[in-house]
Amino acid sequence: MSDWSAVTRPVPVPNEWTRPFWDAAKRGSLELQRCQACGHFQHPPYATCTKCVSVDLKFEPVTGGGTIYAYTVMYHTGDKRFAPAVPYASIIVELDAAPGALLAGNLLGAEYTEAKVGRRVEVVFEKLNDEITLPQFRLADAKPAERGA
Numbered sequence: 614m615s616d617w618s619a620v621t622r623p624v625p626v627p628n629e630w631t632r633p634f635w636d637a638a639k640r641g642s643l644e645l646q647r648c649q650a651c652g653h654f655q656h657p658p659y660a661t662c663t664k665c666v667s668v669d670l671k672f673e674p675v676t677g678g679g680t681i682y683a684y685t686v687m688y689h690t691g692d693k694r695f696a697p698a699v700p701y702a703s704i705i706v707e708l709d710a711a712p713g714a715l716l717a718g719n720l721l722g723a724e725y726t727e728a729k730v731g732r733r734v735e736v737v738f739e740k741l742n743d744e745i746t747l748p749q750f751r752l753a754d755a756k757p758a759e760r761g762a
């Protein structure tokens with residue numbers, strides 16, 4: 614399993630559009646930008662709604678459960694900071710509560726080979742420093758219907 618403890622991550626720098634997302638993550642909450650005109654969630658944050666072009670946008674809390682929409686496995690150590698974790702899975706997650714909004718993260722606590730499109734994941738918060746906490750993901754328990762009960 615990847616040794617993330619030895620990785621010194623590049624730290625995201627919030628801007629006027631992304632600051633509410635990072636402030637929420639610091640509080641252990643996942644909040645995404647939502648259009649107040651049409652209800653569309655979008656991520657990353659943007660100046661206008663990508664569906665209806667409204668500028669009436671607010672951040673709203675969402676639950677952290679979702680599915681892996683896409684993934685890639687990193688085998689190369691081009692960025693030496695990540696070398697201790699190679700190979701690792703970078704995943705794109707579609708949240709149940711915000712269809713269409715896609716979050717990027719790493720699959721933590723599991724072998725990279727566990728990353729599969731459609732697998733259930735849930736958000737976990739990885740504190741990088743006093744300012745930035747990174748929403749990441751781990752495998753979630755299978756839905757009751759998938760347990761073969």
Ligand SMILES: [Zn+2]
Nearest residue numbers: 648651662665
């Ligand atoms: Zn809209």
